[in-house]
Amino acid sequence: MNAIEENTVHPSRPLLALDVDGVLSPYGAGRLPGYVPHQVRPQAWVDWSAMVYPRPSHxxxxxxxxxxxxxxxxxxxxxxxxxxxxxxxxxLLGPLGFTQAPPHADLKGATQRTFFLRVDDPGVSPDAKGDLYWRSQDVLGWANRQDRPLAWLAPHFPKTVRRDFADGHAAPVLLHEVDPAAGLTDADFTALTSWAEKVAALEPAPAVVPRQCRDCGDRSTTVIAGRREDRVHAACGSCCECYCPIGDGSDAFQSCGDLESERCTRCGWCRICGCGC
Known part of the structure; x- marks a missing residue:
């Protein structure tokens, strides 16, 4: 087998988001032809299995x-x-036959949560549906920072996750469900190739050059209903994560931006957010 090399990035191509369980490692149907079993103890699984009785060893x-x-x-x-x-x-790279090491997405906040999830979760996880939702939000936030077409492979995508990606990611998205009992099949590879070809044939989306926030210095955009929006407000020059005083004399702030020019003179609240008059 060839040595594992550093991954080569081609920014013009779409991203393919990979997970292990139910995608690269089938489960639920016994030993499959061509697959080799391996005993592992990933930390996310260790945290999850601590809630299972009797507790599995591996x-x-x-x-x-x-x-x-x-x-x-x-x-x-x-x-x-x-x-x-x-x-x-x-x-896992060697046993999977990779010659290059894919990078690990920076899912901000995901390290704070346990995300070992399976479609056949027997119910021992305290909030499997909630965990799946928050994991999808982490992936969505990361995908928006990349601002590139994305295909994500997983055993299951609830309607809420599909809706969030349709509304909240401006670039083309493919949420492709893989049969966890079969893993990746010829049909899955055909579907991925066909989608990538369709994306390549699309006209490029108009570029959005975000303005720099006067307070935090960040340059970025957000996605609202599938459209890119500049996060820096034109009236005040601040982004939506900087301060907008509520006006009650406290240090509390609303997360809409520092819109002093839109501040109600009677109640002190931001008229964009909705003043108290």
Whole structure:
């Protein structure tokens, strides 16, 4: 097997977000042809299994050494959106047949939560649906920072997650469900290739050059109803994460931006947010 090299990034290509359980490692149907079982103990699973009785001693994942090469041949930039750590994922690259190491997405806030999730979760997780929702929000926030077409592979996408991505990500999105009992099949690779070809044929989206916030210095945009919006307000020059005094004499602020020019003279509240008059 070839040595694992650093991943080559092609910014013009769409991103392909990968996870382990139910995507690269099938479960629920026994041993599959071409797959080799491995015993592992990722920390996210250890945290999750602490709530299970009787507590399992290890996790068995099935890995196919032909999958990595097929994924690398797709017209995508691969990236992990897994709860597994970079070190834990690095140990899977060889058994999966990867020749390059995909980067790990910076899911801000995800390190604060346990995100080992399976479609067949027996109910021992305290809030499996909630965890899945918050994980999708982390992935959505990361995808918006990349501002590139995204295909995400997972065993299941609830309607709420599909709606959030349709409304909250301006670039094309494919939320592709993989049968967790079968893993990635020829049909999945065909669907991914077809979608990437359609995206490549689209006209490029108009560029949005965000203005710098006078308070925090950040330059970024947000997405509202599928459209990119400049986060810096034209009237005051501040972004939506800087301060807008409520006007009650306290240090509390609203998260709409420092809109002093839009501040109601009677109650002190921002007229954009809705004053108290």
């Amino acid at each position: 996790l068995v994942v099935q890995l196919n050494p032909a999958i990595g090469e097929r994924l690398e041949a797709l017209p995508f930039d691969l990236v992990w959106v897994s709860a597994w750590t970079e070190q834990e994922l690095a140990a």
